[in-house]
Amino acid sequence: MATVEQCEAALADLVSRLDEVDPGKWAQHAVNRTISCHISDLGVSYASRLSKNGVAPFTPTGDPKSAQVRLTVSASDLIDLAADRLSPTKAWVSGRLKIEASVLDLLRLRKVL
Structure with a gap:
Protein backbone atom coordinates (compact mmCIF):
# COMPACT_ATOMS: atom_id res chain seq x y z
CA MET A 1 0.00 0.00 0.00
CA ALA A 2 1.23 3.48 -0.85
CA THR A 3 1.86 6.10 1.82
CA VAL A 4 0.10 9.41 2.31
CA GLU A 5 3.23 11.19 1.06
CA GLN A 6 3.28 9.10 -2.13
CA CYS A 7 -0.40 9.89 -2.71
CA GLU A 8 0.21 13.61 -2.23
CA ALA A 9 3.04 13.42 -4.77
CA ALA A 10 0.77 11.53 -7.19
CA LEU A 11 -1.93 14.22 -6.85
CA ALA A 12 0.70 16.90 -7.51
CA ASP A 13 1.82 14.96 -10.61
CA LEU A 14 -1.76 14.79 -11.88
CA VAL A 15 -2.19 18.55 -11.41
CA SER A 16 1.07 19.14 -13.32
CA ARG A 17 -0.09 16.94 -16.18
CA LEU A 18 -3.45 18.72 -16.33
CA ASP A 19 -1.57 22.02 -16.52
CA GLU A 20 -0.13 20.75 -19.82
CA VAL A 21 -3.56 20.52 -21.47
CA ASP A 22 -3.93 23.08 -24.25
CA PRO A 23 -5.16 26.28 -22.52
CA GLY A 24 -7.69 27.00 -25.28
CA LYS A 25 -9.18 23.53 -25.05
CA TRP A 26 -9.20 23.73 -21.24
CA ALA A 27 -10.91 27.15 -21.20
CA ILE A 39 -8.15 7.69 -0.82
CA SER A 40 -10.24 4.88 0.55
CA ASP A 41 -7.65 2.58 2.09
CA LEU A 42 -5.78 5.41 3.84
CA GLY A 43 -8.93 7.23 4.95
CA GLY A 54 -6.55 25.10 -14.63
CA VAL A 55 -6.47 22.98 -11.50
CA ALA A 56 -5.42 24.27 -8.09
CA PRO A 57 -3.10 22.09 -5.97
CA PHE A 58 -4.84 19.50 -3.80
CA THR A 59 -4.98 20.23 -0.07
CA PRO A 60 -6.15 18.00 2.80
CA THR A 61 -9.86 18.24 3.54
CA GLY A 62 -12.13 16.81 6.16
CA ASP A 63 -15.30 16.70 4.08
CA THR A 72 -12.68 7.73 -4.63
CA VAL A 73 -9.68 5.52 -5.31
CA SER A 74 -7.24 3.27 -3.45
CA ASP A 84 0.07 6.22 -16.49
CA ARG A 85 0.11 2.53 -15.61
CA LEU A 86 -3.69 2.60 -15.28
CA SER A 87 -6.06 4.50 -17.55
CA PRO A 88 -8.86 6.48 -15.87
CA THR A 89 -11.42 4.84 -18.14
CA LYS A 90 -10.25 1.32 -17.34
CA ALA A 91 -10.13 2.15 -13.62
CA TRP A 92 -13.66 3.59 -13.71
CA VAL A 93 -15.15 0.71 -15.72
CA SER A 94 -13.58 -1.87 -13.41
CA GLY A 95 -14.79 -0.05 -10.28
CA ARG A 96 -11.31 0.88 -9.10
CA LEU A 97 -12.07 4.59 -9.56
CA LYS A 98 -15.41 5.91 -8.38
CA ILE A 99 -16.54 9.24 -9.81
CA GLU A 100 -19.54 11.10 -8.44
CA ALA A 101 -20.48 14.10 -10.57
CA SER A 102 -23.28 15.39 -12.74
CA VAL A 103 -23.52 13.97 -16.24
CA LEU A 104 -22.67 17.39 -17.70
CA ASP A 105 -19.53 17.62 -15.55
CA LEU A 106 -18.46 14.14 -16.65
CA LEU A 107 -18.91 15.07 -20.31
CA ARG A 108 -16.97 18.31 -19.87
CA LEU A 109 -14.09 16.57 -18.11
CA ARG A 110 -13.97 13.89 -20.78
CA LYS A 111 -13.57 16.56 -23.49
CA VAL A 112 -10.69 18.18 -21.63
CA LEU A 113 -8.87 14.93 -20.92
Missing part, protein backbone atom coordinates in the same frame (compact mmCIF):
# COMPACT_ATOMS: atom_id res chain seq x y z
CA GLN A 28 -13.51 26.00 -23.72
CA HIS A 29 -14.68 23.01 -21.67
CA ALA A 30 -13.69 23.61 -18.04
CA VAL A 31 -16.04 25.31 -15.60
CA ASN A 32 -15.58 26.27 -11.97
CA ARG A 33 -16.03 23.16 -9.87
CA THR A 34 -14.80 21.90 -6.55
CA ILE A 35 -13.20 18.47 -6.68
CA SER A 36 -12.25 16.00 -3.99
CA CYS A 37 -10.20 12.82 -4.00
CA HIS A 38 -10.83 10.34 -1.21
CA VAL A 44 -7.66 10.63 3.79
CA SER A 45 -9.22 13.16 1.44
CA TYR A 46 -7.95 16.07 -0.59
CA ALA A 47 -9.73 18.98 -2.25
CA SER A 48 -9.00 21.21 -5.22
CA ARG A 49 -10.77 23.56 -7.58
CA LEU A 50 -11.15 23.30 -11.34
CA SER A 51 -11.49 26.57 -13.22
CA LYS A 52 -10.91 27.99 -16.69
CA ASN A 53 -7.36 28.73 -15.51
CA PRO A 64 -14.92 15.19 0.59
CA LYS A 65 -18.71 14.94 0.18
CA SER A 66 -19.09 18.72 -0.18
CA ALA A 67 -17.26 18.80 -3.54
CA GLN A 68 -19.16 18.95 -6.81
CA VAL A 69 -16.91 16.29 -8.38
CA ARG A 70 -15.90 13.46 -6.03
CA LEU A 71 -13.30 10.81 -6.76
CA ALA A 75 -3.72 4.53 -2.77
CA SER A 76 -2.05 2.06 -5.13
CA ASP A 77 -4.52 2.81 -7.93
CA LEU A 78 -3.93 6.55 -7.49
CA ILE A 79 -0.18 5.97 -7.84
CA ASP A 80 -0.81 3.86 -10.98
CA LEU A 81 -3.11 6.52 -12.46
CA ALA A 82 -0.52 9.24 -11.89
CA ALA A 83 2.23 7.08 -13.44
Whole structure:
Protein backbone atom coordinates (compact mmCIF):
# COMPACT_ATOMS: atom_id res chain seq x y z
CA MET A 1 0.00 0.00 0.00
CA ALA A 2 1.23 3.48 -0.85
CA THR A 3 1.86 6.10 1.82
CA VAL A 4 0.10 9.41 2.31
CA GLU A 5 3.23 11.19 1.06
CA GLN A 6 3.28 9.10 -2.13
CA CYS A 7 -0.40 9.89 -2.71
CA GLU A 8 0.21 13.61 -2.23
CA ALA A 9 3.04 13.42 -4.77
CA ALA A 10 0.77 11.53 -7.19
CA LEU A 11 -1.93 14.22 -6.85
CA ALA A 12 0.70 16.90 -7.51
CA ASP A 13 1.82 14.96 -10.61
CA LEU A 14 -1.76 14.79 -11.88
CA VAL A 15 -2.19 18.55 -11.41
CA SER A 16 1.07 19.14 -13.32
CA ARG A 17 -0.09 16.94 -16.18
CA LEU A 18 -3.45 18.72 -16.33
CA ASP A 19 -1.57 22.02 -16.52
CA GLU A 20 -0.13 20.75 -19.82
CA VAL A 21 -3.56 20.52 -21.47
CA ASP A 22 -3.93 23.08 -24.25
CA PRO A 23 -5.16 26.28 -22.52
CA GLY A 24 -7.69 27.00 -25.28
CA LYS A 25 -9.18 23.53 -25.05
CA TRP A 26 -9.20 23.73 -21.24
CA ALA A 27 -10.91 27.15 -21.20
CA GLN A 28 -13.51 26.00 -23.72
CA HIS A 29 -14.68 23.01 -21.67
CA ALA A 30 -13.69 23.61 -18.04
CA VAL A 31 -16.04 25.31 -15.60
CA ASN A 32 -15.58 26.27 -11.97
CA ARG A 33 -16.03 23.16 -9.87
CA THR A 34 -14.80 21.90 -6.55
CA ILE A 35 -13.20 18.47 -6.68
CA SER A 36 -12.25 16.00 -3.99
CA CYS A 37 -10.20 12.82 -4.00
CA HIS A 38 -10.83 10.34 -1.21
CA ILE A 39 -8.15 7.69 -0.82
CA SER A 40 -10.24 4.88 0.55
CA ASP A 41 -7.65 2.58 2.09
CA LEU A 42 -5.78 5.41 3.84
CA GLY A 43 -8.93 7.23 4.95
CA VAL A 44 -7.66 10.63 3.79
CA SER A 45 -9.22 13.16 1.44
CA TYR A 46 -7.95 16.07 -0.59
CA ALA A 47 -9.73 18.98 -2.25
CA SER A 48 -9.00 21.21 -5.22
CA ARG A 49 -10.77 23.56 -7.58
CA LEU A 50 -11.15 23.30 -11.34
CA SER A 51 -11.49 26.57 -13.22
CA LYS A 52 -10.91 27.99 -16.69
CA ASN A 53 -7.36 28.73 -15.51
CA GLY A 54 -6.55 25.10 -14.63
CA VAL A 55 -6.47 22.98 -11.50
CA ALA A 56 -5.42 24.27 -8.09
CA PRO A 57 -3.10 22.09 -5.97
CA PHE A 58 -4.84 19.50 -3.80
CA THR A 59 -4.98 20.23 -0.07
CA PRO A 60 -6.15 18.00 2.80
CA THR A 61 -9.86 18.24 3.54
CA GLY A 62 -12.13 16.81 6.16
CA ASP A 63 -15.30 16.70 4.08
CA PRO A 64 -14.92 15.19 0.59
CA LYS A 65 -18.71 14.94 0.18
CA SER A 66 -19.09 18.72 -0.18
CA ALA A 67 -17.26 18.80 -3.54
CA GLN A 68 -19.16 18.95 -6.81
CA VAL A 69 -16.91 16.29 -8.38
CA ARG A 70 -15.90 13.46 -6.03
CA LEU A 71 -13.30 10.81 -6.76
CA THR A 72 -12.68 7.73 -4.63
CA VAL A 73 -9.68 5.52 -5.31
CA SER A 74 -7.24 3.27 -3.45
CA ALA A 75 -3.72 4.53 -2.77
CA SER A 76 -2.05 2.06 -5.13
CA ASP A 77 -4.52 2.81 -7.93
CA LEU A 78 -3.93 6.55 -7.49
CA ILE A 79 -0.18 5.97 -7.84
CA ASP A 80 -0.81 3.86 -10.98
CA LEU A 81 -3.11 6.52 -12.46
CA ALA A 82 -0.52 9.24 -11.89
CA ALA A 83 2.23 7.08 -13.44
CA ASP A 84 0.07 6.22 -16.49
CA ARG A 85 0.11 2.53 -15.61
CA LEU A 86 -3.69 2.60 -15.28
CA SER A 87 -6.06 4.50 -17.55
CA PRO A 88 -8.86 6.48 -15.87
CA THR A 89 -11.42 4.84 -18.14
CA LYS A 90 -10.25 1.32 -17.34
CA ALA A 91 -10.13 2.15 -13.62
CA TRP A 92 -13.66 3.59 -13.71
CA VAL A 93 -15.15 0.71 -15.72
CA SER A 94 -13.58 -1.87 -13.41
CA GLY A 95 -14.79 -0.05 -10.28
CA ARG A 96 -11.31 0.88 -9.10
CA LEU A 97 -12.07 4.59 -9.56
CA LYS A 98 -15.41 5.91 -8.38
CA ILE A 99 -16.54 9.24 -9.81
CA GLU A 100 -19.54 11.10 -8.44
CA ALA A 101 -20.48 14.10 -10.57
CA SER A 102 -23.28 15.39 -12.74
CA VAL A 103 -23.52 13.97 -16.24
CA LEU A 104 -22.67 17.39 -17.70
CA ASP A 105 -19.53 17.62 -15.55
CA LEU A 106 -18.46 14.14 -16.65
CA LEU A 107 -18.91 15.07 -20.31
CA ARG A 108 -16.97 18.31 -19.87
CA LEU A 109 -14.09 16.57 -18.11
CA ARG A 110 -13.97 13.89 -20.78
CA LYS A 111 -13.57 16.56 -23.49
CA VAL A 112 -10.69 18.18 -21.63
CA LEU A 113 -8.87 14.93 -20.92
